[in-house]
Amino acid sequence: MLLLLPPEILARVLLFLELPDLMRMHQVHSNLRQYIQSFHILQYHIATQSAFIEDNPNSSLPISERLELLKKREEGWARCNIDFRRVIRLEHQPGDDLDVLTDGIYLSGDEDGHNLHYVQLPSKPEDPIEWRTIDIQKPVVEVGLSVLEHDLLAALTSDQYVYEVQLLQLSTGKAHPRAQLATLFVRDKSEENMFQRVGIEIAGVNLVLIGARHESFDHELDRDYVYMFDWTSGELKLKFDVPASTYCNIIFLTPELVLLPNSDDFVLDIWAIPPRSSASMSLPTAPVSERENPPAPLVSLALPQLSPIYRVFNIYCSAKPNPTASSTPPAENTASYASKLFRTAPRDTLIICNMLVRAFPGPIIEQRCMLWTMFLRRADVLAAFTKVTGGQWTKDGWLQDGQWKTPDNTEFGSGSSGGDLYTSAVATVKVAYESWGVDITRWLGSMWHPSWVTTNAGTRCVYPLAHDFERLFVLDFNPYTVRRSKHENTVRDGGIVTGFPFAQPFSGKLAYTYTDIPWEEQEGSWEGDEDKWQDSFLLMDEEILLEVRNSNVFKHITARICGNDLHDAYHPQELIDVIARVAHQLAEDDELVRHVVFELCAGSDTRRPGGSTSLQRRS
Template sequence: MSPERQEAFEVQMAKQREALRLQEKRKVRQMANSSTTTTTTRLVKVTLLDLPTETLTHILLHLPFTSVVICGGVNRHLQVLISESAELQYYIHLGVYGMVDNPRCDFPISERLNRLLVRERRWEELDFDFEKIIDVPVVAECRRRYLSAGVFSILYESGVLRQIQIPSEADQEVEWKEIRIAPFLINSGKRLLEQDLQIFVTAQPQTVYTNTAKPHTIHEVQIHLSQLSTGEPHPDAQRTISFKTHEEFGRPWAGVECAGDNLLLVLRDDVEEHKPDDQVYAYDWKTGERKLEINAPFGSYRRLLFLTTHTFLLPNAKNGELEYWRIPQDPSETHTSDQPFFILSLPPLSSGNVFHQIFLSAKPQLASGLRAASKPFYTDTHHAIIIIEVTIQPVDGSRVTDFSFFVHRSSFMECPDAFSAFISSDERPTPVPYDNWGPSVCRWFSSSVDGYYMGLITGVFGQRYASAAMGAGPLIVFNFNPIGVTKVLVAQRRHISKAKTRDEINKNIGRDEGNQNIEENQGEEYAGKGKKILSQTSVPGISSEPLTQGPQINSSPSEPWLETKVVTRALDPLDDPDRCFEDTVYSSLPYTMRSSQDKYDFEDLFLDEERMLGTRTDGDWNLLKQLHILHYG
């Protein structure tokens, strides 16, 4: 082959190889495009409902429980999944009833759910599972009594403290324990179960001599921290907290609260001879370090309450305000403060009236430690209701009038964000007027409602408030859970709708007797205070029946109706016949109210997660004779 032909052949072969290379490249590109198109098509076809049940359940458990309920109402597949999943039902009902799960408990989810449903149904119907009467061993004058962490305590004037573990089972044995406590005790009984902590406060008088004045008496105040389980000094407390009062006290009184590592103490004089300043202290109870000191004119402070572990609410009776204070977290911050960072104003009083005292209470206290493994769930402190009792009197002291109002802790916590323009760190903040913050989140009552005293701060726990009649009468339980109110309203609408349908049928067939029966079951108006409603209340997407694997509720087919009142009136005016307030006070926090079937003659009523506890006396409030326990689970 000639060189020319050889060169032409090589050129032609090179072109063919380049063509083959380009052809292979196109094939690879086409295959890649085909693969991408197929993958994209598959991704488009995959939806949330195509996910495995376990994955979908896991996703739903990370949504707010209200969103889970909504999901169940918009899709049939999700509705079946949610209604048949014990885990999702338990999660929803924890939110509905304002509870939180205890991860330390080893009960299966189905048993936790059943226990929750059984207990809440009993509370809704006030159908206790057992009652028990316990005799008090010694009928003598007592100074104080309280229920805390399942233990009832009586502090006697003699300085003896008697305590009893309140039974959670009908056949549980009870035993009184006697504790000889330190002299000069001025407060006892703050019991924090999750921290195995009990707090006692003493104030020992000391005579002080000076060169320029006559001898006077100050007090050495000590905060004693002991273990609940052993009674010995708490191992986490590095020292006993101790300080001396700045001024002369006639009879010191102390209020104490604890949350996390922070302990708050308010100290004031119970006699008005010397009128020393009210003093508030914040400590780290483990190290004994003082974090904050507040001084205010006599009669300003008496009670305080933690909103978070570092923020607390301090009612100021002198100014008629609710003050927000912050405990310093940085050691470099000042330990003395002369102003709160945020203030809510109470309704202004009419001329000549003053706030005499302001009490407040909320239970349970803020949880900050390990929970007992035997309890599957606990009350969510974030949504607990706070009762605030205000005592008003004219400047001449001629009469005293009491009012109470209720607010969720969560509402108080949201106020600084809602009214951030009123927050101040440089000077005393301008108070937020009541009409701005209060009517939508409060519910006010006069001192008594239909013969029930409404200022019993021991009767509050979670979102419930219980009160006994003034004399023998039924017990009443208020429930400020907004979802509980919704359940009642839903049941009411369903009942009315069914009654109307049945009424139309009866009219068509001329059965007048049936109409009469329907009217009787339909309930009666309560002049703006609600209606009787069905016991079988529910919210769409939420099952209220216990699972078949667990214990069942004893139902009462012969009594299908609950005489429960629901109050949802917006801007409800407070009954103020003595014109204590300058203007009409409005409030609109909704609630339900349930009365017990039986009547009781209790002097005091205490409430906790499991039970109501009433006290009977020997004719005198100070002479405690019996404890009457109504247990709900």
């Protein structure tokens, strides 16, 4: 009966199928296979699901063109084909630590510390480069961005007295129209409670901020502070503090659940964000250690046990893009949203946790330093959480009946319930690594390299598998990509991890496929090592590899124009004009100069045969 339907209606019916079911029908029924091959909308449906992509329904581009662009993007990443390269000179004197790349926007601070500068990175070689500046009028400590969902810039500022979060519309630089309060008060400031490290993440209406206070004379004062706001209403839903070096970064699992990697206990804590404040969820001012019923995470996922002489100093984590609230309209007025055809579904993105491990005792200079990176997928963590909680978690953020009841499941540890979720000492369910992590994590380790931290976006990351850090690899953890790449001998299925710093062997079986990107040394003559590029680092977006370089003494520029790597639409004379303008500017400026080098990965059809795919350092 199904095949008697008109083809157009049948195609719409098939759109309701998930990818595995659709592919089974493609393999076993010739008529259905013909339908699938004939309708671009079905092919696009398959392509988006296999790439874990969310489509932008407001895009005016035809489905056939979107399908072609998506195929080119996926092929480009699979083969590391660079569509084009451009070098951009920053039009401001950059600061030290503020560099953000998300949703096609690169943002950095300046030397003054009161201004933020950002640029929409082009998707085509002929796209213009336009830097914009937002005057914050106070020293900026850290920023959080929600470009596509809210057109939101959240800037943590500090003056002599207070820490505050300014809520601005990125496209205008003015107070965000959806924020009832333009500024969120965080805490008073003094010499005794200054933040040394801050993290900000946004999902839906929730904004989570972590501020760490370290290195005080009285170590009892060293605490990490966690704040959970509804940024639209200005309401502080929950705040608490924990011992120093406990929390450093935030990963949203859903707009209501956050994953906080715990360096102190070496676990992954999953916290609930309250849906609202109430009299029963008052916000006490006493430190957590002095409260009768401090807040607690719902679940703690244990990581492999460390040997006694080793300690994890910090766990830096990242996952892009963040989840969005389905009830929240996207920021359709932004150029970034209008130009975005698709992005990785937040649920399926890769989470990376970079862990700095040191051995004790002994002087710091003699301590062995290692960088271990754990890879896992957001969907797998959510599945483990659902299994642990027995499905008691509801979409509005509350457990059933407002109570936490530990599942009767000895496989995942034990705990007892008690009282309201946010005001009572709820028993955290602790889950052994062997019960949750063996099949869904992957571990890679190396001796610590001070200029390298793994960067990621979507299902991919860039990682230096070679110990000399001169070769970079794109690692893709998309299971469909891994399955297709089995015959190419580029798949690593995981195995047993042994040796320091771990107390005993363990397994991490999450598979990935990799592609080599040569990372060549800087060419040219230099007067000394101190004149070479300093503080080079790499950022990654879903379509961009962005290399940021600093130079202590920068006297000239050398641009490598590789015809094989350039888009045909970019006329050589335009490149000559650009180089001439930049060279003229540099001749008049001997101060510290910073450049951004970004590379757009697209399809190989825009490249001539035999082109280099190397990501080269430029003088």
